[in-house]
Structures are given as C-alpha cells and as structure tokens.
Amino acid sequence: MNADFRxxxxxxxxxxxxxxxxxxxxxxxxxxxxxxxxAGLGQFAEEIRTWDLVRHRLEVVIVEFNSSVQTxxxxxxxxxxxxxxxxxxxxxxxxxxxxxxxxxxxxARTAWYDxxxxxxxxxxxxxITDGGxxxxxxxxxxxxxxxxxxxxxxxxxxxIGVDGADMxxxxxxxxxxxxxxxxLMSATKFSEFFRWVSELFSKxxxxxxxxxxxxxxxxxxxxxxxx
Amino acid sequence: MESxxxxxxxxxxxxxxxxxxxxLNGLQGHGARAAFLARFAxxxxxxxxxxxxxxxxxxxxxxxxxxxxxxxxxQLDPGVVLLIxxxxxxxxxxxxxxxxxxxxxGLASALKTTLNxxxxxxxxxxxxxxxxxxxxxxxxxxxxxxxxxxxxxxxLATRRSIELESLSSTLIACALTANRLFVVHVGDGRGAYKTxxxxxxxLFEPVMGENAGETIFVASxxxxxxxxxxxxxxxxxxxxxxxxxxxxxxxxxxxxxTSIHSPEDGRYHRANIPFSGFLDAIRPFVRGFxxxxxxxxxxxxxxxxxxxxxxxxxxxxxxxxxxLRHGKDDLP
Numbered sequence: 001m002n003a004d005f006r007x008x009x010x011x012x013x014x015x016x017x018x019x020x021x022x023x024x025x026x027x028x029x030x031x032x033x034x035x036x037x038x039a040g041l042g043q044f045a046e047e048i049r050t051w052d053l054v055r056h057r058l059e060v061v062i063v064e065f066n067s068s069v070q071t072x073x074x075x076x077x078x079x080x081x082x083x084x085x086x087x088x089x090x091x092x093x094x095x096x097x098x099x100x101x102x103x104x105x106x107x108a109r110t111a112w113y114d115x116x117x118x119x120x121x122x123x124x125x126x127x128i129t130d131g132g133x134x135x136x137x138x139x140x141x142x143x144x145x146x147x148x149x150x151x152x153x154x155x156x157x158x159x160i161g162v163d164g165a166d167m168x169x170x171x172x173x174x175x176x177x178x179x180x181x182x183x184l185m186s187a188t189k190f191s192e193f194f195r196w197v198s199e200l201f202s203k204x205x206x207x208x209x210x211x212x213x214x215x216x217x218x219x220x221x222x223x224x225x226x227x
Numbered sequence: 228m229e230s231x232x233x234x235x236x237x238x239x240x241x242x243x244x245x246x247x248x249x250x251l252n253g254l255q256g257h258g259a260r261a262a263f264l265a266r267f268a269x270x271x272x273x274x275x276x277x278x279x280x281x282x283x284x285x286x287x288x289x290x291x292x293x294x295x296x297x298x299x300x301x302q303l304d305p306g307v308v309l310l311i312x313x314x315x316x317x318x319x320x321x322x323x324x325x326x327x328x329x330x331x332x333g334l335a336s337a338l339k340t341t342l343n344x345x346x347x348x349x350x351x352x353x354x355x356x357x358x359x360x361x362x363x364x365x366x367x368x369x370x371x372x373x374x375x376x377x378x379x380x381x382x383l384a385t386r387r388s389i390e391l392e393s394l395s396s397t398l399i400a401c402a403l404t405a406n407r408l409f410v411v412h413v414g415d416g417r418g419a420y421k422t423x424x425x426x427x428x429x430l431f432e433p434v435m436g437e438n439a440g441e442t443i444f445v446a447s448x449x450x451x452x453x454x455x456x457x458x459x460x461x462x463x464x465x466x467x468x469x470x471x472x473x474x475x476x477x478x479x480x481x482x483x484x485t486s487i488h489s490p491e492d493g494r495y496h497r498a499n500i501p502f503s504g505f506l507d508a509i510r511p512f513v514r515g516f517x518x519x520x521x522x523x524x525x526x527x528x529x530x531x532x533x534x535x536x537x538x539x540x541x542x543x544x545x546x547x548x549x550x551l552r553h554g555k556d557d558l559p
Binding site for chain 2: 004005013118
C-alpha cells in the first residue's frame with residue numbers, strides 16, 4: 001500500500017525576529033577572546049543558515065565597539081548568512097555608544113516590519129563585553145533607553161559579561177526580568193554560548209504571544225556571579 | 228487497487244435512505260490525541276468519508292507535553308453531521324482538558340439542545356428545521372449553544388477549583404447537510420469548502436484579538452455574555468460542497484495563503500485564501516489509503532504528523548479534518 005501526498009505547499013511570509021549582537025572589540029579582547037568570539041559567531045551563522053526553524057525568520061545584526069562604533073553586519077536573514085565579518089580587537093570601550101546603536105537598529109527594524117505589514121516578534125539586543133564603558137560615556141542615557149524599552153516592550157536586552165567584565169555596571173543597566181539579568185561567561189566558552197543563543201531563538205520562534213517563555217539553561221557557559 | 232472508497236461498495240450504507248453516520252474507528256488512536264474516521268450519508272443520497280486527527284506539534288513532542296488540540300465527529304440528525312475541533316491555549320494550564328470538553332462533550336450536545344428546542348417549537352424535525360433556516364436563526368441557535376458550553380466550562384472550572392480561563396480553547400464547528408454548511412467558530416484556525424463550479428473558498432475569516440497575535444477563546448474573560456456574542460461568529464453557506472476541511476492554525480502554513488504582498492502600497496496584508504495546490508491533492512492521496520479502517524486512520528494521522536515538509540516542521544499542535552463526498556472517480 002502506497003499513498004504518496006503530491007501536493008504543493010503555500011509560501012507564506014514567516015514571522016520575523018531580529019537579533020542584534022553588540023560586541024566589545026576593545027584592546028582587552030585581543031588574542032584568545034576575539035578568536036573565540038569570531039569562531040562562535042561563525043558557528044552561529046552556519047547553524048542559523050541551515051536550520052529550517054529559524055533560517056527564514058531570524059535576522060542577525062552585528063555592531064562592534066572599540067574606540068568607535070561600526071555596524072559590521074547589516075540586518076541579514078539567516079538563510080542569507082553565508083559568512084560573518086572577522087573582527088579584530090584594539091582601542092578603548094565605547095560600550096554605551098555601541099549599545100545605543102544596537103538599540104537604534106533594533107527599533108528601526110521593528111518599525112520597518114510594522115510599516116510593511118510583516119508579522120514580527122520583539123527584537124533582542126545582546127551585549128557581549130569583557131570590561132566597562134570609557135569614562136566619557138553617558139551611562140544614564142543608556143539606562144533611560146533600556147528602561148523605556150522595558151516599559152514599552154520595544155526590545156529585549158540581555159547583557160553578557162566575559163571574564164573581567166564590570167558586572168556591577170551590567171547589573172545597573174540590565175532589565176528587571178529575572179531571566180534577563182546579566183550573566184558571566186568564560187572567554188573559552190563562546191562556542192557553548194552561541195549554541196545557547198541558537199536554542200534561545202528556537203524557543204523564541206516556537207513561542208506564541210501570551211505564552212510563558214523561559215530561556216534554555218545556560219549551565220554550559222555561565223559562571224556564577226560574585227558581587 | 229485498494230482504496231478506502233471501496234468501503235462504499237463492500238456493504239451498503241448503514242441506513243439506506245439518509246444515512247446514520249458510522250464511526251469506523253475510535254478516538255485517541257495511532258499516536259494522535261484524538262482521531263476519527265467516519266462514513267456517513269447526506270439526505271441527497273451522497274456518501275461521505277470524514278477523517279480527523281489532532282496530533283502534538285514538534286515542540287510538544289520534544290518536551291513530552293500533551294497535545295492541546297482535540298477533534299470530534301458527531302451526528303445531529305440523520306443526514307446532518309457535525310465536524311468539530313478545539314485548539315487549547317498554550318499559555319493555560321488546563322487548556323488540553325478545555326479543548327477536549329468543548330470538542331468531545333460540549334458543543335454537539337449543546338447544539339442538539341438548542342436545535343431540538345427550536346425544532347419542537349416549530350413542529351419539525353431537526354434536519355428539516357436546519358434546511359429551511361435563515362442565517363440569523365442559525366446564529367441565534369449556535370450562539371446559544373456556545374453560551375451553554377461556556378457555562379458548562381465554568382461549572383467544570385468551579386468543580387476543579389481552577390480559573391475558567393485556564394480551560395481556554397478556540398472552537399471551529401461545521402454542520403453539514405446535503406446542500407448547506409452551517410459554521411460556528413471562536414478564535415483562530417481555518418476552514419474551507421470546495422464546490423464543483425467555484426473551487427475552494429474559505430468557510431470563515433479567523434477571529435483575531437485587538438492586539439497582533441492575540442487569540443480569542445471560548446473561555447476568554449468577557450464581562451458580559453452579550454460582548455461574548457460578538458466573538459462567536461456564525462455563517463451559513465448555501466452550497467453543495469464536495470469537500471470540506473477544518474484545521475487548527477498549526478495546519479495553515481502549507482494549506483492557506485495567509486499574507487499577500489501589495490505592490491501598490493508595498494505592504495503585506497493578511498489573507499485567508501485556501502491553497503488549492505495543497506488541498507486538491509488530499510482526495511487523490513486519500514484515494515490510495517487502505518480500505519481497512521484502522522490502517523486508513525493511521526495513514527491520516529501520519530499525514531497530519533509529517534505528510535509535508537511544513538506539517539513535519541510545525542512546532543504547534545495540529546488538527547486537520549477533511550470530509551470528502553464520494554465521487555465517481557474515487558473507485559477504479
């Protein structure tokens with residue numbers, strides 16, 4: 001007995017989600033950390049490009065900050081992520097400017113989805129840093145932006161500290177949701193971290209509005225936090 | 228060549244004149260939370276097969292959680308059958324139970340109550356009453372039935388000391404006669420019917436909440452039942468359909484066009500267009516099913532689980548009901 005289904009499938013617009021990585025490429029990230037970060041981003045891009053669940057839905061952005069801020073990867077849908085730029089480390093830490101840029105891009109992308117009638121989820125801004133901001137950075141402005149984003153639900157902000165990061169600073173700017181508190185990562189665990197990000201977005205894609213959502217466990221890469 | 232449609236030749240319909248529906252297989256078989264295969268006849272002498280299955284989506288399967296959809300087949304009167312599905316709200320703890328109650332126990336019974344009351348008042352049989360009813364009359368009877376179901380859900384919630392809202396589910400039901408289709412629905416999901424002359428058309432427009440992605444449920448916290456009535460949508464199609472399908476939103480991705488891009492304004496707009504490329508392929512596919520009911524039902528369940536790439540990849544629970552009028556090409 002053989003019954004083969006020979007139907008076509010309708011091609012519909014997929015609900016989009018945008019992930020903005022805001023990454024520290026200051027001098028302290030030289031050698032080991034930057035190499036691990038590049039390898040992790042490359043692995044993440046490959047996973048997203050080939051994974052059916054997310055490749056047509058997840059857009060990725062990369063903003064780097066050191067002595068200046070650069071958008072090194074404009075919004076790119078997973079299926080089109082052939083490669084990601086290789087980052088180099090050097091300079092100081094314009095962390096606030098970089099994060100504000102990431103938030104600006106996330107909001108602009110959301111506005112574009114809404115203007116064009118595309119269904120979308122709240123964008124994520126994931127900050128990865130091994131230090132704290134330069135002294136001339138307007139931390140209060142960043143704090144206000146994140147609080148406003150939290151109250152208007154315009155984006156999700158997740159700060160990740162790498163060995164040596166100023167965790168007290170990250171605690172200050174973090175959103176209040178328990179699952180979005182800052183997490184400390186070993187510089188040797190970027191691979192595990194980016195695998196976790198893939199799982200995170202798998203859950204994001206499968207969630208429905210109003211449903212409870214819990215991020216996957218981060219035991220594979222997270223240190224405990226000693227404040 | 229074996230074919231499920233040989234069932235019509237193997238023995239005569241259960242009742243020759245108008246047909247008592249025969250449930251050829253039971254519920255909850257073959258890895259589905261609910262499944263049915265029914266053979267029935269409508270008053271024009273046409274034979275039908277109806278197949279339904281509710282299965283867990285990939286996300287539930289991976290985590291071992293239960294499917295929160297439910298589907299059911301019932302006969303309201305000789306020649307009048309009811310196809311029902313309910314999609315439990317994922318955010319609600321007891322929604323699986325709520326969906327089962329609405330689909331399996333609640334709606335058919337409540338509709339029989341309201342329709343029989345109206346039939347008695349009019350001195351007619353239920354089938355004849357429906358056949359001559361107006362859309363306005365159907366709306367009254369169907370909404371009354373859904374209000375009965377909602378009251379029963381409230382009693383269930385009270386008995387279990389849980390919030391009514393925890394039993395939330397959508398509802399889609401279609402009562403089918405020889406040449407009329409009566410629809411009642413709450414919330415999202417899709418439905419379509421096919422006629423010889425017009426092809427596939429939607430049975431209804433899914434009801435979304437005010438906010439994007441929000442769903443309305445039978446147990447939603449509306450302040451008054453009058454408000455609730457606005458979200459209980461009812462339709463009558465005066466059509467002699469050859470095929471009917473009902474589905475929860477887990478099955479809409481491959482089978483409906485749900486968004487259309489407009490070159491004029493550069494925007495995507497919501498759409499509700501049955502996709503014939505998928506739906507037209509169901510009949511020839513089912514034609515190849517085993518004539519052993521248990522095997523045929525297993526084949527339908529397997530199709531809903533993984534019969535196309537999008538069905539297989541779907542993370543949400545899936546319910547797909549298909550009713551097919553026996554056509555002359557269905558037997559070799």
